[in-house]
Amino acid sequence: MSVAARPQLSHLRALESEGIHVMREVAAEFERxxxxxxxxxxxxxxxxxxxxxxxxAPFPFPLMHVDTGHNFPEVIEFRDRRVTELGERLxxxxxxxxxxxxxxxxxxxxxxxxxRLQTITLLDAIAEHRFDAAFGGARRDxxxxxxxxxxxxxxxxxxxxxxxxxxxxxxxxxxxxIHKGENVRVFPLSNWTELDVWEYIDQEELEVPSIYFAHERxxxxxxxxxxxxxxxxxxxxxxxxxxxxxxxxxxxxxSCTGGVRSQAATLEExxxxxxxxxxxxxxxxxxxxxxxEAAMEDRKKAGYF
Amino acid sequence: xxxxxxxxxxxxxxxxxxxTLIGRLLYDSKQVFEDQLEHVAAASVxxxxxxxxxxxxxxxGLRAEREQGITIDVAYRYFATxxxxxxxxxxPGHQQYTRNMVTGASxxxxxxxxxxxxxxxxxxSKRHAFISALLGIPHVVVAVNxxxxxxxxxxRFDELVVEFAGFAAKLGGRAKLVYxxxxxxxxxxxxxxxxxxxxxxxxxxxxxLEQVEVAYDxxxxxxxxxxxxxxxxxxxxxxxxxxxxxxxxxxxxxxSSAPSAGPSFAADSAGEDYRGYAGQLASGALRTGQEVMxxxxxxxxxxxxxxxxxxxxxxxxxxxxxxxxLEDELxxxxxxxxxxxxxxxxxxxxLQADVCWxxxxxxxxxxxxxxxxxxxxxxxxVEELYDRVDVHTLERTDGPEELALNDIGRVRLRTSVxxxxxxxxxxxxxxxxxLIDEATNETVGAGLVVSDS
Numbered sequence: 001m002s003v004a005a006r007p008q009l010s011h012l013r014a015l016e017s018e019g020i021h022v023m024r025e026v027a028a029e030f031e032r033x034x035x036x037x038x039x040x041x042x043x044x045x046x047x048x049x050x051x052x053x054x055x056x057a058p059f060p061f062p063l064m065h066v067d068t069g070h071n072f073p074e075v076i077e078f079r080d081r082r083v084t085e086l087g088e089r090l091x092x093x094x095x096x097x098x099x100x101x102x103x104x105x106x107x108x109x110x111x112x113x114x115x116r117l118q119t120i121t122l123l124d125a126i127a128e129h130r131f132d133a134a135f136g137g138a139r140r141d142x143x144x145x146x147x148x149x150x151x152x153x154x155x156x157x158x159x160x161x162x163x164x165x166x167x168x169x170x171x172x173x174x175x176x177x178i179h180k181g182e183n184v185r186v187f188p189l190s191n192w193t194e195l196d197v198w199e200y201i202d203q204e205e206l207e208v209p210s211i212y213f214a215h216e217r218x219x220x221x222x223x224x225x226x227x228x229x230x231x232x233x234x235x236x237x238x239x240x241x242x243x244x245x246x247x248x249x250x251x252x253x254x255s256c257t258g259g260v261r262s263q264a265a266t267l268e269e270x271x272x273x274x275x276x277x278x279x280x281x282x283x284x285x286x287x288x289x290x291x292x293e294a295a296m297e298d299r300k301k302a303g304y305f
Numbered sequence: 306x307x308x309x310x311x312x313x314x315x316x317x318x319x320x321x322x323x324x325t326l327i328g329r330l331l332y333d334s335k336q337v338f339e340d341q342l343e344h345v346a347a348a349s350v351x352x353x354x355x356x357x358x359x360x361x362x363x364x365x366g367l368r369a370e371r372e373q374g375i376t377i378d379v380a381y382r383y384f385a386t387x388x389x390x391x392x393x394x395x396x397p398g399h400q401q402y403t404r405n406m407v408t409g410a411s412x413x414x415x416x417x418x419x420x421x422x423x424x425x426x427x428x429x430s431k432r433h434a435f436i437s438a439l440l441g442i443p444h445v446v447v448a449v450n451x452x453x454x455x456x457x458x459x460x461r462f463d464e465l466v467v468e469f470a471g472f473a474a475k476l477g478g479r480a481k482l483v484y485x486x487x488x489x490x491x492x493x494x495x496x497x498x499x500x501x502x503x504x505x506x507x508x509x510x511x512x513x514l515e516q517v518e519v520a521y522d523x524x525x526x527x528x529x530x531x532x533x534x535x536x537x538x539x540x541x542x543x544x545x546x547x548x549x550x551x552x553x554x555x556x557x558x559x560x561s562s563a564p565s566a567g568p569s570f571a572a573d574s575a576g577e578d579y580r581g582y583a584g585q586l587a588s589g590a591l592r593t594g595q596e597v598m599x600x601x602x603x604x605x606x607x608x609x610x611x612x613x614x615x616x617x618x619x620x621x622x623x624x625x626x627x628x629x630x631l632e633d634e635l636x637x638x639x640x641x642x643x644x645x646x647x648x649x650x651x652x653x654x655x656l657q658a659d660v661c662w663x664x665x666x667x668x669x670x671x672x673x674x675x676x677x678x679x680x681x682x683x684x685x686x687v688e689e690l691y692d693r694v695d696v697h698t699l700e701r702t703d704g705p706e707e708l709a710l711n712d713i714g715r716v717r718l719r720t721s722v723x724x725x726x727x728x729x730x731x732x733x734x735x736x737x738x739x740l741i742d743e744a745t746n747e748t749v750g751a752g753l754v755v756s757d758s
Binding site: 009010011013014015016017018020021024025027028051052053054055056057058140141144147148163164166167168169170171172173175177178179190191193195196279280283284 | 390535613622624639677678738
């Protein structure tokens with residue numbers, strides 16, 4: 001067997017090592033963890049960390065996607081392919097089923113979004129499978145409520161986050177003790193920035209869904225964002241469908257995720273673009289955070305990711 | 306080797322210029338984004354600011370904080386220069402101060418302590434210095450801020466240096482202290498050297514942050530400590546996987562192929578008998594072939610291989626996460642510690658420690674808590690409470706009845722199982738622990754090992 005080169009510790013390696021440590025702590029201290037995999041860039045990095053933490057064994061947890069039914073088809077195709085390659089198990093929790101079962105009511109009108117409904121589907125799935133820990137790909141640089149959230153983020157039996165009463169988190173000693181019915185959301189990428197994620201994807205040569213790269217798409221302009229047009233999209237007066245070269249900085253529900261005009265067609269070009277950008281990813285692409293100053297904080301208190 | 310990641314902590318209240326300093330570092334390193342600035346500008350106007358940008362609003366994350374103009378909790382900030390990535394643990398000064406400062410300081414390699422050039426060494430700066438020393442932060446930068454308001458006077462700066470040094474000597478910390486005159490508001494000596502203080506010829510704050518050495522820079526000078534987190538046995542299915550049947554309401558993709566092994570796990574090493582001990586190297590370095598000891602059992606063997614997903618390593622250094630294979634078949638489990646036999650830590654069930662109390666319900670002698678130390682859990686009983694330090698006055702009281710929220714005191718603990726530990730001064734990872742309330746599951750105490758009983 002050949003012996004590899006001497007170790008090197010870039011900041012990416014240090015962040016990676018921290019993430020692996022977090023994952024192994026969860027595997028050891030919880031009965032029924034789950035990893036939330038959306039097919040987006042952050043959860044793609046989570047899957048690589050899980051490989052690094054647990055191979056050559058299978059992951060000690062299944063993967064779960066909360067599917068709004070309004071996802072980009074390219075992302076769903078990628079999600080299924082990646083899961084098959086890894087040989088792991090994927091659970092799909094469906095917002096459509098929550099609607100069909102009367103758990104939630106669909107919003108109506110041209111601005112209808114299923115983003116808010118995901119929370120109920122997520123909480124139902126956690127209860128149904130009795131998950132006690134859920135890995136998410138959220139980062140503290142994304143949003144200012146998240147800047148204050150712990151790596152182990154405790155949720156009560158209503159799934160609520162109480163930002164004013166968080167457990168102190170010292171050194172790398174995570175407290176995973178919970179009572180029945182409570183759960184912990186775990187964020188191994190807490191200390192990563194968007195640029196770290198892209199540099200890591202580049203370094204690890206990870207595949208990402210094609211919508212992250214510049215492509216031509218039918219879009220319409222609303223509230224200063226370029227939304228993907230698809231069959232059935234209701235336009236508001238004055239809006240028209242245009243053809244633009246765009247890429248996506250985040251992958252969410254099609255109804256509330258905007259594309260950005262970009263010519264970045266390769267990983268290297270995406271890294272350069274992110275390094276130079278002057279707008280945060282959520283500010284540029286997520287309508288769900290524009291509702292109020294505390295939109296994310298409010299959704300998290302209600303049980304959001 | 307220099308790690309290109311530095312974690313540092315700041316502490317203080319709104320009016321001492323801390324937010325301005327952080328805002329300055331973020332802004333000058335182009336880490337404040339346009340939409341964030343728009344947010345801040347809009348909020349500044351709503352709150353009656355007269356067209357000025359209140360940079361404190363950038364760092365206040367929660368609704369209650371913005372409404373009340375206070376900072377409740379530690380916030381983490383990120384910025385980068387061409388030389389390094391930085392993580393700031395930004396701790397509020399007044400609310401829950403010990404709890405927040407201790408949390409922020411626990412992972413920091415460096416602390417920035419702010420002094421107001423007009424006001425001198427105030428209680429809060431002393432408290433921060435005390436906690437930084439207690440938590441073993443190796444580097445402390447004392448930044449004398451608002452130099453613009455004392456006419457950039459070298460004399461005033463020198464006075465404060467003497468005053469602070471006198472206080473710091475009493476703390477007995479081993480940190481390297483450096484002093485720096487700045488004006489966060491005007492930007493003097495933060496990122497750019499100040500033309501208004503030509504009497505100062507040291508580096509700027511940012512240069513210090515970029516150049517300071519971190520603990521992991523000298524892995525070969527530190528004893529190796531490898532707490533086992535998780536045992537990797539690919540051919541034993543874990544109970545949680547085996548019991549998760551396909552749920553009725555979910556589509557399930559369950560391919561029959563085996564999981565793809567990483568490039569490193571060649572057939573010879575990933576055979577039926579594969580048994581790897583996974584963990585993060587807490588300190589020091591380990592090499593393939595070296596003799597190692599497993600604690601608390603004391604069994605000895607050699608390292609057969611250091612596996613990572615990216616291939617085997619001849620040598621690993623902290624803080625890498627890795628998987629060790631051992632030459633002999635030992636029964637090692639989570640919570641045990643692998644080290645070199647000639648540099649072993651203390652193994653025992655009694656220890657003295659300084660405890661920072663983080664909870665409303667006080668610590669009392671005979672109290673019983675759950676303890677987490679490295680990857681090991683134990684039950685700990687407080688055998689004795691020796692003293693208490695009042696973090697307001699830094700006065701020490703002998704034989705107190707209890708430790709209340711934000712108190713720090715020396716205790717003797719007895720644990721239900723033997724622990725392999727080092728004094729915190731020698732090793733922050735194997736010298737630290739947390740105490741957890743058995744009933745509420747809250748983290749109630751932060752412990753720093755002083756010695757075995």
